[in-house]
Amino acid sequence: xxxxxxxxxxxxxxxxxxxxxxxxxxxxxxxxxxxxxxxxxxxxxxxxxxxxxxxxxxxxxxxxxxxxxxxxxxxxxxxxxxxxxxxxxxxxxxxxxxxxxxxxxxxxxxxxxxxxxxxxxxxxxxxxxxxxxxxxxxxxxxxxxxxxxxxxxxxxxxxxxxxxxxxxxxxxxxxxxxxxxxxxxxxxxxxxxxxxxxxxxxxxxxxxxxxxxxxxxxxxxxxxxxxxxxxxxxxxxxxxxxxxxxxxxxxxxxxxxxxxxxxxxxxxxxxxxxxxxxxxxxxxxxxxxxxxxxxxxxxxxxxxxxxxxxxxxxxxxxxxxxxxxxxxxxxxxxxxxxxxxxxxxxxxxxxxxxxxxxxxxxxxxxxxxxxxxxxxxxxxxxxxxxxxxxxxxxxxxxxxxxxxxxxxxxxxxx
Ligand code: ZN
Ligand code: ZN
Numbered sequence: 001x002x003x004x005x006x007x008x009x010x011x012x013x014x015x016x017x018x019x020x021x022x023x024x025x026x027x028x029x030x031x032x033x034x035x036x037x038x039x040x041x042x043x044x045x046x047x048x049x050x051x052x053x054x055x056x057x058x059x060x061x062x063x064x065x066x067x068x069x070x071x072x073x074x075x076x077x078x079x080x081x082x083x084x085x086x087x088x089x090x091x092x093x094x095x096x097x098x099x100x101x102x103x104x105x106x107x108x109x110x111x112x113x114x115x116x117x118x119x120x121x122x123x124x125x126x127x128x129x130x131x132x133x134x135x136x137x138x139x140x141x142x143x144x145x146x147x148x149x150x151x152x153x154x155x156x157x158x159x160x161x162x163x164x165x166x167x168x169x170x171x172x173x174x175x176x177x178x179x180x181x182x183x184x185x186x187x188x189x190x191x192x193x194x195x196x197x198x199x200x201x202x203x204x205x206x207x208x209x210x211x212x213x214x215x216x217x218x219x220x221x222x223x224x225x226x227x228x229x230x231x232x233x234x235x236x237x238x239x240x241x242x243x244x245x246x247x248x249x250x251x252x253x254x255x256x257x258x259x260x261x262x263x264x265x266x267x268x269x270x271x272x273x274x275x276x277x278x279x280x281x282x283x284x285x286x287x288x289x290x291x292x293x294x295x296x297x298x299x300x301x302x303x304x305x306x307x308x309x310x311x312x313x314x315x316x317x318x319x320x321x322x323x324x325x326x327x328x329x330x331x332x333x334x335x336x337x338x339x340x341x342x343x344x345x346x347x348x349x350x351x352x353x354x355x356x357x358x359x360x361x362x363x364x365x366x367x368x369x370x371x372x373x374x375x376x377x378x379x380x381x382x383x384x385x386x387x388x389x390x391x392x393x394x395x396x397x398x399x400x401x402x403x404x405x406x407x408x409x410x411x412x413x414x
Contacts, residue, residue: 005407006340006407007298007340007406007407007408008340008341008342008405008407008408009294009297009298009299009300009338009341009342009406010298010341010342010344010402011290011291011294011300011302011333011341011342011343011344012070012299012300012301012302012344012346012398012402013302013304013343013344013345014067014070014301014302014303014304014347014348015304015307015326015345015346015347016063016254016257016303016305016307016308016347016348016349016351017307017308017310017311017312017347017348017350017358018032018307018308018346018347018350018351018363018364019032019347019349019350019351019359019361019362019363019382020311020319020350020351020352020353020361021350021352021359021361023316023353023354025316026316030381030383031307031310031316031319031320031323032323032364032380032381032382033379033381033382033383035320035323035324035327036324037323037324037326037327037330037379037380037381038327039327039328039330039331039334040326040327040330040345040366040380041378041379042330042334043330043343043345043366043368043380044377044378044379044380044384044385044388045374045377046368046372046374047343047367047369047374047375048366048367048372048373048374048375048377048388048390049364049366049375049377049380049384049385049387049388049389049390050365050385050388050389050390050391050392050393051363051364051385051392051393052346052362052363052364052365052392052395052397052398053360053362053392053393053394053395054066054069054070054347054348054349054363055394055395056394057362059360060357060358060359060360061075061348061349061358061360061395062082062349062358063254063256063257063308063348063358064079064082064085064256066349067260067301067303067348068260068264069394070301070346070348070395070398070399071240071261071264071301071399072240072243072244072398072400073264073396074396078235078237079235080233080235081100081230081231081232081233082102082230082232082256083099083100083101083102083155083165083230083231083232084098084100084232084233084234084235084259084263085259085260085263086100086102086155086230086255086256086259087101087147087155087156087157087259088258088259088260088262088263089149089254089255089256089257089258089259089262090147090148090149090153090154090155090255090259091147091262092145092147092155092157093234093259093262093263094145094159094234095159095234096233096234096235097159097163097234098157098158098159098163098234099157099158099163099164099165099167099191099232099233099234100155100156100158100231100232100234101155101156101157101158101195101228101229101230101231101232102149102153102155102228102229102230103146103153103154103156103171103227103228103229104118104119104152104153104154104171104226104227104229105119105122105127105130105152105153105154105223105225106119106152106223106224106225106227107119107120107221107222107223108178108203108225112178112225113176113177114174114175114176114177114178114227115175115221116221117171117173117174117175117227118151118152119152119221119223119224120220120221120223121152122151122152122223123150123151126211126215126223127148127151127154127223129209130206130209130211130212130223131147131148131154133205133206133209134146134206136205137198137202139194139197139201141161142158143158143159143160144159144198145157145159146226150255152223154226156198156226156228158198162190163190163191164185164187164188164190164233165188165231165232165233166185166187166191167181167182167183167184167188167191167192167195168181168182168184168192169181169228169230169231170195170196170199170228170229171229172227178199178225180196181196181199181228191231195228195231198226198228199225199226199227199228202225202226203225206222206223206224206225206226207224211223212224237264239264239265240264240265240266241265241266242265244299244399244403244408245408246297246298247298247299248265248266248267248297248298248299248300249266249268249269249293249297249300249301250262250266250267250269250302250303251269251286251300251301251302251303252268252271252301252302252303253271253281253286253303253305254303257303257305261301266299266301267297269293270289271285271286272285272289278305278306278309279306279309279310279318279322281305283306283325283328283329284328284329284332286304286329287302287329287332287333288332290302291336294338294341298406298408306322306325306326307319307323307326307347307351308351310322310353311350311352311353311355311356311357312356312357313356314354314356315353319353330345339370340406341369342367342372342402342406343366343367343368343369344366344398344402345364345365345366345380346363346364346365346366346398349363362382362386362392363382364382364386365385365390365393365398366380366385366388367390367401367402369405371405372405375388375390376388376389
């Protein structure tokens with residue numbers, strides 16, 4: 001290598017929950033094997049393929065830990081709870097030392113017994129005013145930041161000295177009295193006190209708020225408490241653009257994925273409203289945003305949530321349909337491939353329709369570039385990709401391989 005090769009750009013396409021298991025009604029094929037996917041297969045025929053254990057063999061990844069691994073981070077090192085990623089997903093990106101929680105607006109009676117965990121699915125504009133009212137909340141030595149999520153959801157960040165995520169949930173996940181936040185280690189004691197103080201103070205503000213007075217007079221459950229859960233610390237990580245020397249962006253419809261990418265320092269791009277993140281999402285519109293972003297960025301991560309949703313709902317036929325729709329998106333990308341582009345097509349985990357949740361099955365992987373060795377894999381699916389020359393790799397191996405294909409790796413040794 002003379003160092004003369006041009007640096008390429010990278011498009012990483014994460015088809016959320018794509019991997020599956022044999023479906024008896026499909027003659028023991030997977031939804032991806034059953035689906036007609038000439039364009040995904042074209043990438044497999046013109047690239048190298050393999051299968052990938054995103055965390056390690058048999059481990060069932062969450063979307064959050066999986067995306068961290070795909071971005072080259074060790075989730076066991078940097079992942080400390082879901083709260084920060086949920087908070088970042090609604091635009092609250094905290095800093096090292098902050099503790100974040102996911103929260104629900106809920107309804108409690110006078111004895112603090114939860115009567116509605118979602119406060120009648122309270123939503124905007126009511127929640128906007130309620131969140132605003134909570135910003136005035138002052139606590140001794142601890143800064144409180146509350147962010148608005150979708151519908152009854154919100155996020156809470158506590159900022160101050162000596163905070164820790166070693167605390168339990170306040171949300172009892174049931175129609176019982178709210179739980180007291182408790183420390184799970186000595187480190188968590190100050191935080192547990194702060195959480196209990198926050199919940200009580202927020203309840204006092206929300207209880208008599210005009211929005212809730214109005215809701216009660218309309219016969220709606222008042223959103224009179226915020227219930228924190230899923231405490232997590234913001235990870236202290238080297239930002240992805242710094243680590244890779246690539247200007248980097250993400251195109252995603254789901255809050256948590258945006259949050260992960262935001263925390264990792266990727267620019268989270270605006271996408272059109274038709275990219276809902278649901279199964280009816282306009283994937284071509286999303287691909288257009290991703291391809292246009294490559295004018296400005298060296299690395300674009302694109303997440304398509306739809307196959308995961310069909311997997312969770314155990315809808316095998318719907319998963320096939322979603323995959324065939326994704327194939328049209330790959331036709332769109334294939335027709336517009338820049339010469340220097342490295343495309344990685346994979347999933348963050350399997351969500352088999354027979355499981356209805358994430359599983360530890362490895363996911364299919366194809367890496368395409370004009371210069372990629374074309375191996376014997378002719379079809380993009382869980383079985384054929386396993387015959388490819390990339391073999392069976394771990395999620396953390398993906399980034400170094402695509403960086404190398406893009407001529408962006410540093411030489412190790414002379
Ligand atoms: Zn996922
Ligand atoms: Zn999922």
